[in-house]
Amino acid sequence: xxxxxxxxxxxxxxxxxxxxxxxxxxxxxxxxxxxxxxxxxxxxxxxxxxxxxxxxxxxxxxxxxxxxxxxxxxxxxxxxxxxxxxxxxxxxxxxxxx
Numbered sequence: 001x002x003x004x005x006x007x008x009x010x011x012x013x014x015x016x017x018x019x020x021x022x023x024x025x026x027x028x029x030x031x032x033x034x035x036x037x038x039x040x041x042x043x044x045x046x047x048x049x050x051x052x053x054x055x056x057x058x059x060x061x062x063x064x065x066x067x068x069x070x071x072x073x074x075x076x077x078x079x080x081x082x083x084x085x086x087x088x089x090x091x092x093x094x095x096x097x098x
Contacts, residue, residue, distance in 0.1 A: 004071070010061040014053070019074055023067065024060070026082035028052040031098045052098055059089055059097040 007013040013020045025035040033052040040046040060067060066088050070081065089097050 010057045022077040024056045026077055027056045030082045055098055
């Protein structure tokens with residue numbers, strides 16, 4: 001398990017760090033997924049949101065080197081940042097994060 005600041009692993013980081021959660025939400029938005037369960041109206045949208053959150057978090061954990069310096073420096077999260085990460089992920093994995 002990775003330790004990021006006071007957080008034990010990616011799930012702690014998601015719940016405790018607004019920067020990380022913002023990046024997850026930007027990536028979900030990039031793919032057209034609901035960005036939070038509050039925004040999800042139907043059960044299907046809630047499932048999509050949960051699916052997106054879990055898979056994006058796993059992808060970010062796998063590619064920590066790609067975004068860690070952004071997190072450390074608290075570089076403002078933007079749609080372009082999300083797109084850049086997704087393109088790097090696709091180039092290395094040959095598949096989309098979602």
